[in-house]
Amino acid sequence: MTEQAIENKLTPGWVTRFLPDLLAVVASFVAAGIFIAAMGFNVLDAYETILFTSFRSTNGFIQTLLKFVPLVLLALAFTVPLAAGKFNIGGEGQMIVGAIGAAAVGIVFADLPGVLLLPLVILGGILFGAFWGAIPAWLLYRFNINEILTTVLMNFISFGLIDYVATEIWKDPLAGHPTTVPIGTGGQLPLLVSSPPLHSGLLIALVTAGLIYMYTNRTSAGYELIATGANPRASHVYGINVRRMFLMSLILGGALAGLAGAIEVSGNHHRLIEGLQSNFLILGIIIGLISRGNNLAVPFVAFFIAVLEVGASAMQRTMMIPGEMVFIVEALVLLFVLLSDVVRRR
Amino acid sequence: MAQQPLLKMVGVRKTFGPVVALDNVSLELNKNEIHGFLGGNGAGKTTLMNVLYGLYKPDAGEIYLDGQKIDIRSPKDAIAHGIGMVHQHFLQIENYTVTENIVLGTELQNRPTLKLDEAEKRIADLSERFGLVVDPRAVIENLPMGVRQRVEILKALYRGVRILILDEPTTNLTPQEVDALFESLRVMVNQGLSVVFITHKLREVMSVCDRISVLRNGRNAISLPRSEANEEILVREMVGEGLDVEKSLLFSGEGLGKKTLPVGEKVVLHVENLTVRDENGLPVVNDVSFDVHEQEILGLAGVAGNGQQELAESLLGIRPIAAGRVVINGTDVAQTGTRQLIEQGVTYIPQDRLNDGFLPRASVAQNLILGYHRQPPYSSKNGLLNWPAIYQTARRLIKEYTIKTTGPDEIGANLSGGNIQRVMLARAFSHQARLMIAHNPTRGLDIHSMEFVYTKLLEQKEQGLATLLISEDLDELMLLCNRIAVMYRGQIMGILDRSQFDKYQIGRLMSGVKIND
Ligand SMILES: Nc1ncnc2c1ncn2[C@@H]1O[C@H](COP(=O)(O)OP(=O)(O)O)[C@@H](O)[C@H]1O
Ligand SMILES: [Mg+2]
Numbered sequence: 001m002t003e004q005a006i007e008n009k010l011t012p013g014w015v016t017r018f019l020p021d022l023l024a025v026v027a028s029f030v031a032a033g034i035f036i037a038a039m040g041f042n043v044l045d046a047y048e049t050i051l052f053t054s055f056r057s058t059n060g061f062i063q064t065l066l067k068f069v070p071l072v073l074l075a076l077a078f079t080v081p082l083a084a085g086k087f088n089i090g091g092e093g094q095m096i097v098g099a100i101g102a103a104a105v106g107i108v109f110a111d112l113p114g115v116l117l118l119p120l121v122i123l124g125g126i127l128f129g130a131f132w133g134a135i136p137a138w139l140l141y142r143f144n145i146n147e148i149l150t151t152v153l154m155n156f157i158s159f160g161l162i163d164y165v166a167t168e169i170w171k172d173p174l175a176g177h178p179t180t181v182p183i184g185t186g187g188q189l190p191l192l193v194s195s196p197p198l199h200s201g202l203l204i205a206l207v208t209a210g211l212i213y214m215y216t217n218r219t220s221a222g223y224e225l226i227a228t229g230a231n232p233r234a235s236h237v238y239g240i241n242v243r244r245m246f247l248m249s250l251i252l253g254g255a256l257a258g259l260a261g262a263i264e265v266s267g268n269h270h271r272l273i274e275g276l277q278s279n280f281l282i283l284g285i286i287i288g289l290i291s292r293g294n295n296l297a298v299p300f301v302a303f304f305i306a307v308l309e310v311g312a313s314a315m316q317r318t319m320m321i322p323g324e325m326v327f328i329v330e331a332l333v334l335l336f337v338l339l340s341d342v343v344r345r346r
Numbered sequence: 347m348a349q350q351p352l353l354k355m356v357g358v359r360k361t362f363g364p365v366v367a368l369d370n371v372s373l374e375l376n377k378n379e380i381h382g383f384l385g386g387n388g389a390g391k392t393t394l395m396n397v398l399y400g401l402y403k404p405d406a407g408e409i410y411l412d413g414q415k416i417d418i419r420s421p422k423d424a425i426a427h428g429i430g431m432v433h434q435h436f437l438q439i440e441n442y443t444v445t446e447n448i449v450l451g452t453e454l455q456n457r458p459t460l461k462l463d464e465a466e467k468r469i470a471d472l473s474e475r476f477g478l479v480v481d482p483r484a485v486i487e488n489l490p491m492g493v494r495q496r497v498e499i500l501k502a503l504y505r506g507v508r509i510l511i512l513d514e515p516t517t518n519l520t521p522q523e524v525d526a527l528f529e530s531l532r533v534m535v536n537q538g539l540s541v542v543f544i545t546h547k548l549r550e551v552m553s554v555c556d557r558i559s560v561l562r563n564g565r566n567a568i569s570l571p572r573s574e575a576n577e578e579i580l581v582r583e584m585v586g587e588g589l590d591v592e593k594s595l596l597f598s599g600e601g602l603g604k605k606t607l608p609v610g611e612k613v614v615l616h617v618e619n620l621t622v623r624d625e626n627g628l629p630v631v632n633d634v635s636f637d638v639h640e641q642e643i644l645g646l647a648g649v650a651g652n653g654q655q656e657l658a659e660s661l662l663g664i665r666p667i668a669a670g671r672v673v674i675n676g677t678d679v680a681q682t683g684t685r686q687l688i689e690q691g692v693t694y695i696p697q698d699r700l701n702d703g704f705l706p707r708a709s710v711a712q713n714l715i716l717g718y719h720r721q722p723p724y725s726s727k728n729g730l731l732n733w734p735a736i737y738q739t740a741r742r743l744i745k746e747y748t749i750k751t752t753g754p755d756e757i758g759a760n761l762s763g764g765n766i767q768r769v770m771l772a773r774a775f776s777h778q779a780r781l782m783i784a785h786n787p788t789r790g791l792d793i794h795s796m797e798f799v800y801t802k803l804l805e806q807k808e809q810g811l812a813t814l815l816i817s818e819d820l821d822e823l824m825l826l827c828n829r830i831a832v833m834y835r836g837q838i839m840g841i842l843d844r845s846q847f848d849k850y851q852i853g854r855l856m857s858g859v860k861i862n863d
């Protein structure tokens with residue numbers, strides 16, 4: 001995103017600029033509405049629940065923000081390597097391993113005071129996630145092995161890893177589900193709102209999104225990232241070390257996902273729980289693609305998807321409409337957005 | 347001249363989306379004539395011939411052969427009507443023999459045995475008859491460009507064509523090969539064939555054609571017999587308005603004269619025993635040495651693929667150096683990275699501009715700073731981009747280099763080929779440099795842009811820039827250079843001073859014949 005483009009956004013030009021996206025959203029809702037009606041549910045009620053649950057109660061809003069945090073980070077874990085033309089499909093594994101790292105630090109050094117332990121827990125998550133991203137990155141750098149394949153495979157390894165950690169190493173004997181013992185209280189993220197609880201991971205996510213935007217769009221290093229994605233050969237000819245850009249972008253992607261894992265541990269669960277990665281990977285990819293890799297758009301789209309997700313569980317609870325319906329809506333939004341791109345190009 | 351033309355194209359129109367490539371174009375070809383089809387790059391010559399050869403379907407227009415309206419929908423139809431074409435960039439199967447390449451796609455006489463004796467004999471006959479010297483059993487990959495082109499012509503003759511279209515056939519030939527080609531064309535028309543000879547080079551049509559048609563911006567400009575043509579008329583018709591032909595460098599003939607031109611004291615680029623190896627370890631640049639002074643344009647001539655690109659890339663740190671020394675401004679840069687070299691004032695115009703120099707998915711502004719993105723004013727010391735400065739420069743360059751775009755924000759891929767070229771020229775010429783390496787900088791450019799590049803190159807030379815001008819266009823080199831080095835199979839065969847410039851002498855060096863004096 002460039003200066004001019006930002007200007008365009010702020011001026012009335014943004015209406016025409018975003019009109020196709022808006023239409024895409026509307027179209028996907030209409031399409032989903034047809035499904036809902038066909039299944040014999042009240043369409044308007046369903047829409048209302050999906051769209052407004054987040055805004056009708058404090059609880060709903062905080063739920064939305066809590067969803068937003070991992071979504072925005074996982075989306076960035078996808079868009080940053082994407083800028084360099086690399087596909088990180090390993091956000092899930094990187095998040096899990098980040099969570100393991102955070103939990104390990106939080107458990108081993110449980111007695112440290114918060115000023116020390118909290119930064120260490122977060123850092124642990126970032127580093128572990130970065131490490132998990134670094135393995136496919138290195139395989140790509142050294143042996144030219146396709147990163148799509150390796151990042152996906154690394155996800156599977158991480159499932160085994162979290163299972164081992166949660167059932168063998170630091171198993172919580174009282175829990176029915178694979179879970180570790182809690183981390184030291186000093187490692188917990190402070191709350192912004194105490195009831196219902198909203199942890200300060202939100203601030204970390206927002207600051208991170210801002211920094212990533214700064215990096216990709218406002219620095220010469222970020223320029224190199226984008227140039228590499230636009231044409232690696234030309235970038236190489238003009239002095240950019242493109243292989244290092246590939247490497248760095250995948251490691252940074254891993255770090256971002258790892259941070260998401262650390263925040264889940266330190267803010268939400270205060271321990272490692274199997275399954276904490278939820279479906280954030282696929283949603284992150286959807287967010288990244290709807291944003292078309294534009295890091296300024298990512299937080300907004302992530303918030304929108306968080307609203308849908310919260311609305312979806314409400315819809316499932318109150319109307320008995322399968323929550324998967326929302327996944328269909330999300331997929332349709334993506335489809336229509338991509339379609340609108342094709343149309344616009346004509 | 348009341349005779350009916352052999353071939354007639356009438357009112358041909360062809361559009362590519364918004365681009366009108368041909369607008370109501372007509373062409374008449376008489377029997378036994380070499381018809382020169384002249385026009386600058388992008389005039390529409392290739393498009394018209396592709397229509398005739400059945401590769402493009404025109405939006406409007408008719409084709410008549412011997413007065414009969416014919417319908418050509420594919421190259422097969424064209425060949426059935428006796429029309430053959432040699433493309434500018436033809437494809438051959440490298441590890442097949444000449445005969446195999448020629449018979450490919452024709453009905454074989456003795457299919458079961460795949461014996462090619464008969465075909466070989468016919469090819470040898472044709473080759474003898476038209477003076478197209480080639481060994482039917484030679485393997486293509488071992489043949490120089492000039493011979494490969496003869497193979498392509500024989501391919502058409504073997505199929506029994508009466509009309510032969512040659513699209514810019516001289517691009518990759520040495521002057522000797524050009525002469526030989528022209529002689530063969532003469533033999534062909536004497537034996538009853540007719541030839542359409544496409545070129546953007548004035549002197550070529552003047553020397554070989556019987557009739558000359560000029561195409562400009564997709565429209566007919568003029569068509570006249572050789573006897574009535576002179577360079578001045580043709581230039582004016584080719585160029586149209588807006589270029590002062592009198593002052594033009596491009597059409598100035600001798601250009602800067604035939605005397606040695608002064609150069610600066612300082613050696614900016616010193617290359618000593620440079621060797622570069624390809625992926626298989628074979629030397630593609632072999633023990634090459636030369637100097638480029640301040641205020642000098644050193645030309646590097648040679649048929650494409652003789653190591654020019656590898657040489658350029660090794661000088662820029664894009665490709666590793668196997669042995670030898672490269673000294674720029676007094677410092678050895680054999681191990682220096684491309685980024686540092688650009689910072690030290692080395693600019694590059696790659697020949698494959700789309701792949702090696704352009705970011706299709708980035709904006710025009712982003713494209714204009716590629717390579718300079720870490721330098722002021724675009725970037726501050728702490729690595730922050732200065733977008734206002736970048737946009738300011740972009741707007742200025744768009745105006746100065748008449749780049750047709752909606753603005754600095756437009757995505758590069760939306761630009762037309764010519765405008766993409768301009769973006770890259772703007773980038774190369776607008777940044778302070780001490781050494782420029784330009785590889786075929788005018789390839790594919792229209793006449794105005796070509797003139798612009800020549801003017802810029804000379805202007806910058808006057809200001810002290812050292813230039814290594816790699817080009818396959820000998821006229822271009824002889825026009826602009828102080829000296830010309832000739833490259834053949836990775837080696838420099840000789841370096842000639844301007845006072846020694848001689849097309850044929852350079853041609854001999856281009857085909858690997860050393861000077862013996
Ligand atoms: N396949 C194509 N798609 C789009 N534009 C084309 C295509 N072929 C040619 N053109 C355009 O048509 C014009 C004429 O091109 P061409 O016939 O190749 O010129 P010439 O052979 O005289 O150099 C140019 O503006 C070129 O960009
Ligand atoms: Mg052409």
